[in-house]
Amino acid sequence: MVCQTIKSGSECAFMSKKGCGFNGGSCHVISEKCERCSKVLENSTGQYCMVYPDPASKWLMGNCPTATHITKEIKEASQKLNPIKASKRSSKH
Numbered sequence: 001m002v003c004q005t006i007k008s009g010s011e012c013a014f015m016s017k018k019g020c021g022f023n024g025g026s027c028h029v030i031s032e033k034c035e036r037c038s039k040v041l042e043n044s045t046g047q048y049c050m051v052y053p054d055p056a057s058k059w060l061m062g063n064c065p066t067a068t069h070i071t072k073e074i075k076e077a078s079q080k081l082n083p084i085k086a087s088k089r090s091s092k093h
Contacts, residue, residue: 006048007041014053027053034059036069 003012049055
């Protein structure tokens with residue numbers, strides 16, 4: 001349903017005919033780690049996440065899965081070289 005509390009006009013999974021069903025009856029404000037994310041919604045009562053009703057809980061186990069301001073580092077797996085086998089290979093040629 002469409003949110004009638006804080007994010008008015010946007011779709012919300014917690015909104016029902018009885019009101020907001022999220023913990024506390026409304027969404028929570030963003031944490032300081034979310035500040036440069038493109039999914040932050042400015043409102044007169046504060047800044048809120050467009051994806052999660054409690055964005056601070058997404059940072060407890062590391063990075064937020066939908067954070068747009070953080071780049072993920074991809075580490076290349078370097079193959080370990082056995083020095084004994086390497087010396088045998090070089091002696092064959």
